[in-house]
Amino acid sequence: MNYRYLPMTTEDKQEMLSFLGLSSVEELFADIPEAIRFQGSLQIPIALSEPETVRHFTKLARQNVDSSEYAYFLGAGIYDHYIPSTVNHVISRSEFYTAYTPYQPEISQGELQAIFEFQTMICELTGMEVANSSMYDGPTALAEAANLAVGGVAGKNVIVSKAVHPEAREILGVNAKAQGYEVIEIGCKGGVTDLEALEQAVNEQTAAVMVQYPNFFGAVEDLASLEKIAHQHKSLFVVSANPLALGVLQPPGAYNADIVVGEAQPFGIPMQLGGPSCGYFAVKEKLMRKIPGRIVGQTVDQEGRRGFVLTLQAREQHIRREKATSNICSNQALNALAASVAMTALGKRGVQEMARLNVQKTQYALRELAKLDNCQLVYHSPVFNEFVLKVPKSVGEVNRELLRKKIVGGYDLGRDYPELANHMLLAVTEARTKEEIDALVQGLGEIGRAN
Amino acid sequence: MQTNKEKELIFEMSKPGRVAYSLPESDVPEVELDAVFPAQYLRKQPAELPEVSELDLMRHYTGLSNRNHGIDSGFYPLGSCTMKYNPKINEDVVRYPGFAKIHPYQAEETMQGALRVLYDLQAELSEITGMDAVSLQPAAGAQGEWAALMMIRAYHESRGEKRTKVIVPDTAHGTNPASAAVAGLETVTISSDEQGNVNLEELRKVVGADTAALMLTNPSTLGLFEESIQEIAEIVHEAGGLLYYDGANANAIMGIARPGDMGFDVVHLNLHKTFTGPHGGGGPGAGPIGCKKELVPFLPRPQVVKEGDTYRLDYDIPQSIGRVKAFYGNFGILLRSFVYIRANGPEGLLRVSQEAVLNANYMMRKLAPYYDLPYDRICKHEFVLSGRKQKKLGVRTLDIAKRLLDFGYHPPTIYFPLIVDECMMIEPTETESKETLDQFIDAMIAIAKEVEENPTIVQEAPHTTIVSRLDEVTAARKPVLRYRKPAEENAVRKAEGSQANEGALV
Structure with missing residues (x-):
C-alpha cells in the first residue's frame, strides 16, 4: 500500500538515521520499557486506497435517510435550513480550516477578524454588549452560563424551566453535580414556563433563572414577565435563544437579559447528526471578564494599523490553570466562520425574510393541521417554527408511516415528558414547500383510519 | 494577493x-x-x-x-498540537448528503450507516488505546478530560470512597488542572526530575487515601516518554487512585505502546490532533474518552451498540455520569478521523508514529548545537529547546518566534511547558518532508547567527507580515470586542465619559 500522507522515502530515512548514528527507527523507542511495548499488529482493518474509500463511504452514506430526498419536519434543536453556497466555499479555504487557534496574531489576522465580526453579529442579533468567539454547542453554553452565575459560591441554586431542551437540562445537571450546586426545574402551563411556580421558587439563593426562547415546545416565552421575576432577587436572567427567531422577535437584550446563549446551527451549519454545531455566548458588559472561552479584541500594531488579538486571556485555563473561569480551550472557530458567512449572506434583510418565512410556513401548517379531526394542537401560545401536535398513535408508529411518504416526522415528546406520550414536536422551516406541508397534513390525516 | x-x-x-x-x-x-x-x-x-x-x-x-497561515500555507511545527496534513478526502466524505444532511433524532433504522461509523470508531479507538470501551461524545480534549474525571468521581463514589485530589505534573496542559476544578476536584501539582520524568519521590509523598487520579501526558509535553510509567502506575493504583492518560501526544505511540498496556485506566484522545480532524482555526475538535472495564458503567450516555446486524443507541446505562454534550459528539469530526484511520490501517498508523518520532529526533539533533537542549535524550514526536543562550544576548524566545514569521513559518509553541526557561516546543509531524525540515533547520540556524551578529533584526521582527507586533496590553485594558457604527460608537463614548464624570463628582 502507498501512504500518500507520508513523504519519507527509504533514502530519507537512511540519511536521517545515519545522521543520528542509528541503524533502525526501533532504537528511537528504546525508552519504552519492553513489558509495555505493543506486540503484533493493531486489530483494525487494513488500509483502503482512495477509490476504495470513496466507494466504501458512499455506500455507508446511502444507508442513511437524508434531507436531500426526504422532507424533514424534525427539529428539537437541530434544523434543516437554507445554506448559501458561499458558506461551503469560504470554510473550504484551507488557510482557515488547516490553521489552529490564532496564537500568532501577525499571521492569523484573517481568522481573528472573522471572529471579531462573528462576535459583533451575535451582539447585534441578541441585543447584547459582548459575545465570545463561540462554544461547543448551545446546551453546553447554557451549562457554562449556570457555572458563571453560581461562580463557585456555596449554597447557590439555578432555576431552569422544563421548557428548556431536555438534553441541555441533562448537561446542566452533570455540571451542577460537578460543582455542587442545585438545579430546580420549573414546570409549564399551556406549553410555556409557569410564572407563578417560578415566582414561588426564586429566592436569595437563586444565582440564575434560565429559559429558552422560543422554548423547546416552540412557544415564545413572555420574557418581560420572566425578567421581572428573575431580577426580583438579583438572580441573573439567562436566555437560550434561537438566533434565527431573533430576525422577527424582540431580542433578549431588549428584555434586560444578563446572559444570552444558544445554537448558531440555523446559520450555515449542516445538521450532520447534531455535531459539530456552534454555541454562542453573549453577556452584558459587567460580566465581560467572567465569560468563558476565547475572545477577540481590536487593537493596533506598532505603525498604528488596526489589528486583532485574542484578549482578556487572564480568565483562561492556559494562564489561570485550576482558577480559570472554565476549562474550555478551543472553540468552534470554523463553524463560527460558517455562521458568520451565512449571517453576512443573509444580511440585515435576509435574516428578517428567512425568519418571516419560517413563521409563514409554520402558520400555514398550523391552519391545515387544525382541520384534522384525528390530531390536536394542544397549546395556543404564539410559536416561531415549531409546535406540539397530539397524534392518534405512538409517535414511532406515526413516523414510520410518514417515512413511507418520504417524510421525516416530528420529535417524540414522550421520551422526556411522560405526560406527553403520543405528542410530537413538529418543525416547519423555510426549507419546506407548501406541497411538502400538504403531504404531511394528508399523511397525518390518514393515520389510524381504515384503508 | x-x-x-x-x-x-x-x-x-x-x-x-x-x-x-x-x-x-x-x-x-x-x-x-x-x-x-x-x-x-x-x-x-x-x-x-x-x-x-x-x-x-x-x-x-x-x-x-x-491574511491567515494554515498547514496548507506552510510548515506549522506548533508543539503539542500535531499540525499534520489534513487529508482532502476527509473533507469530501463529510459533505456526502447521507452524512451532512441527517438529523440526530431521526429513527435509528434510518441512520444505520452513521451508527455503524460510530460503532466501528468506538471499537477501533479502543484497540488503538488498549481500552475496553470508548465514548465519542466529548466535543474536545478539555471536555473529554472533564467527562473522564466525572467518571472517576462516580467510580470512587460507587465504592463508597471520597477521593478529591487529582495529581498533575508541572508539565501538564493547563486544561488538566482547570478540568479537575470544574469536576469539583482539587489539584495537587508535583514537579519533574532532571530527566523530565515525574518526580517519583514527590509522587509517593502526595498519593494517599484522598487520591482520585493522576493525570499524565505520555509522552509528556517535553516530548519525553515517561520511563518509570509502570512504577508510577503501581504507586497510584496501590493508593487506590486511577491513572488518567491525556492523549494530546498520542501521535508518538500508535501501534508502539498503548495507554491501556501502560497501566492507564482512562484516556482521552484529541482527534483533531493525531487523527487529522482539521483544527479549523481553533475547533471544532473531538475528544473521545476510553476506559477499562471497571469504569465502563459510568460512561456518558448514549453509547452505540450492535445487536445482530443492527446498530442502535443505548441509553440504558444506569450508573452513567449522564450527558456532557448534546446528541452523539461531533459527528463530522469523528467521521473525518474514521476516514483517516481507514486510509492508514495498522501498518500506516505505525509508520505515522515511527516517522513522526524520527523527524523530531533528526531536527532536535540538528538544532542542538545552536540552541540549548534542556533534556539530552531520545525524544518522541516533539522536543523542547530553551532560548537561554539567546536570552543572554538580549533576544527572547518571543523574538525568535516572531522572526520565524519572516521566514514564512508558523513558530513552535513557546513558553510552554512552564518549567523550561524561554521554552520552544517543536513538533514537526510525519507529514513533512525532509526538505521542509532541512529548510526550517536552516532558518533556525540563520536566526541563531542573527542573534549573535545583528540582534536588532530579531528583536524587531516580524518585518514582512501584514501587521507588526500588536498592542495586546491595550487590547486587554480597554477592550474593543465588537464593531459599532461610528455614530453609535460616539454615543457610547459620550455615555462612558459622562459616567466617568459622575464618578468624579462622587
Whole structure:
C-alpha cells in the first residue's frame, strides 16, 4: 500500500538515521520499557486506497435517510435550513480550516477578524454588549452560563424551566453535580414556563433563572414577565435563544437579559447528526471578564494599523490553570466562520425574510393541521417554527408511516415528558414547500383510519 | 494577493439594498406578523447585519483567508498540537448528503450507516488505546478530560470512597488542572526530575487515601516518554487512585505502546490532533474518552451498540455520569478521523508514529548545537529547546518566534511547558518532508547567527507580515470586542465619559 500522507522515502530515512548514528527507527523507542511495548499488529482493518474509500463511504452514506430526498419536519434543536453556497466555499479555504487557534496574531489576522465580526453579529442579533468567539454547542453554553452565575459560591441554586431542551437540562445537571450546586426545574402551563411556580421558587439563593426562547415546545416565552421575576432577587436572567427567531422577535437584550446563549446551527451549519454545531455566548458588559472561552479584541500594531488579538486571556485555563473561569480551550472557530458567512449572506434583510418565512410556513401548517379531526394542537401560545401536535398513535408508529411518504416526522415528546406520550414536536422551516406541508397534513390525516 | 493595508470590516463594506442570498417567495397564504404575535413580541430595531453582494462577500473572506497561515500555507511545527496534513478526502466524505444532511433524532433504522461509523470508531479507538470501551461524545480534549474525571468521581463514589485530589505534573496542559476544578476536584501539582520524568519521590509523598487520579501526558509535553510509567502506575493504583492518560501526544505511540498496556485506566484522545480532524482555526475538535472495564458503567450516555446486524443507541446505562454534550459528539469530526484511520490501517498508523518520532529526533539533533537542549535524550514526536543562550544576548524566545514569521513559518509553541526557561516546543509531524525540515533547520540556524551578529533584526521582527507586533496590553485594558457604527460608537463614548464624570463628582 502507498501512504500518500507520508513523504519519507527509504533514502530519507537512511540519511536521517545515519545522521543520528542509528541503524533502525526501533532504537528511537528504546525508552519504552519492553513489558509495555505493543506486540503484533493493531486489530483494525487494513488500509483502503482512495477509490476504495470513496466507494466504501458512499455506500455507508446511502444507508442513511437524508434531507436531500426526504422532507424533514424534525427539529428539537437541530434544523434543516437554507445554506448559501458561499458558506461551503469560504470554510473550504484551507488557510482557515488547516490553521489552529490564532496564537500568532501577525499571521492569523484573517481568522481573528472573522471572529471579531462573528462576535459583533451575535451582539447585534441578541441585543447584547459582548459575545465570545463561540462554544461547543448551545446546551453546553447554557451549562457554562449556570457555572458563571453560581461562580463557585456555596449554597447557590439555578432555576431552569422544563421548557428548556431536555438534553441541555441533562448537561446542566452533570455540571451542577460537578460543582455542587442545585438545579430546580420549573414546570409549564399551556406549553410555556409557569410564572407563578417560578415566582414561588426564586429566592436569595437563586444565582440564575434560565429559559429558552422560543422554548423547546416552540412557544415564545413572555420574557418581560420572566425578567421581572428573575431580577426580583438579583438572580441573573439567562436566555437560550434561537438566533434565527431573533430576525422577527424582540431580542433578549431588549428584555434586560444578563446572559444570552444558544445554537448558531440555523446559520450555515449542516445538521450532520447534531455535531459539530456552534454555541454562542453573549453577556452584558459587567460580566465581560467572567465569560468563558476565547475572545477577540481590536487593537493596533506598532505603525498604528488596526489589528486583532485574542484578549482578556487572564480568565483562561492556559494562564489561570485550576482558577480559570472554565476549562474550555478551543472553540468552534470554523463553524463560527460558517455562521458568520451565512449571517453576512443573509444580511440585515435576509435574516428578517428567512425568519418571516419560517413563521409563514409554520402558520400555514398550523391552519391545515387544525382541520384534522384525528390530531390536536394542544397549546395556543404564539410559536416561531415549531409546535406540539397530539397524534392518534405512538409517535414511532406515526413516523414510520410518514417515512413511507418520504417524510421525516416530528420529535417524540414522550421520551422526556411522560405526560406527553403520543405528542410530537413538529418543525416547519423555510426549507419546506407548501406541497411538502400538504403531504404531511394528508399523511397525518390518514393515520389510524381504515384503508 | 496580500497587502499591508488595513482590511475593511464586513460592516464597513455594507450598503443598503445589496444582498448575497436568494430565498423563494412564500408559496403559502401570508398572514401579518402582528396577527401571530402580540405587538410587544416583535422586533423593533433590525439587527445591523452586513448588506453586501455575493461577490463582495467572497472577496472579503478570500481577503481574510489570505491574511491567515494554515498547514496548507506552510510548515506549522506548533508543539503539542500535531499540525499534520489534513487529508482532502476527509473533507469530501463529510459533505456526502447521507452524512451532512441527517438529523440526530431521526429513527435509528434510518441512520444505520452513521451508527455503524460510530460503532466501528468506538471499537477501533479502543484497540488503538488498549481500552475496553470508548465514548465519542466529548466535543474536545478539555471536555473529554472533564467527562473522564466525572467518571472517576462516580467510580470512587460507587465504592463508597471520597477521593478529591487529582495529581498533575508541572508539565501538564493547563486544561488538566482547570478540568479537575470544574469536576469539583482539587489539584495537587508535583514537579519533574532532571530527566523530565515525574518526580517519583514527590509522587509517593502526595498519593494517599484522598487520591482520585493522576493525570499524565505520555509522552509528556517535553516530548519525553515517561520511563518509570509502570512504577508510577503501581504507586497510584496501590493508593487506590486511577491513572488518567491525556492523549494530546498520542501521535508518538500508535501501534508502539498503548495507554491501556501502560497501566492507564482512562484516556482521552484529541482527534483533531493525531487523527487529522482539521483544527479549523481553533475547533471544532473531538475528544473521545476510553476506559477499562471497571469504569465502563459510568460512561456518558448514549453509547452505540450492535445487536445482530443492527446498530442502535443505548441509553440504558444506569450508573452513567449522564450527558456532557448534546446528541452523539461531533459527528463530522469523528467521521473525518474514521476516514483517516481507514486510509492508514495498522501498518500506516505505525509508520505515522515511527516517522513522526524520527523527524523530531533528526531536527532536535540538528538544532542542538545552536540552541540549548534542556533534556539530552531520545525524544518522541516533539522536543523542547530553551532560548537561554539567546536570552543572554538580549533576544527572547518571543523574538525568535516572531522572526520565524519572516521566514514564512508558523513558530513552535513557546513558553510552554512552564518549567523550561524561554521554552520552544517543536513538533514537526510525519507529514513533512525532509526538505521542509532541512529548510526550517536552516532558518533556525540563520536566526541563531542573527542573534549573535545583528540582534536588532530579531528583536524587531516580524518585518514582512501584514501587521507588526500588536498592542495586546491595550487590547486587554480597554477592550474593543465588537464593531459599532461610528455614530453609535460616539454615543457610547459620550455615555462612558459622562459616567466617568459622575464618578468624579462622587
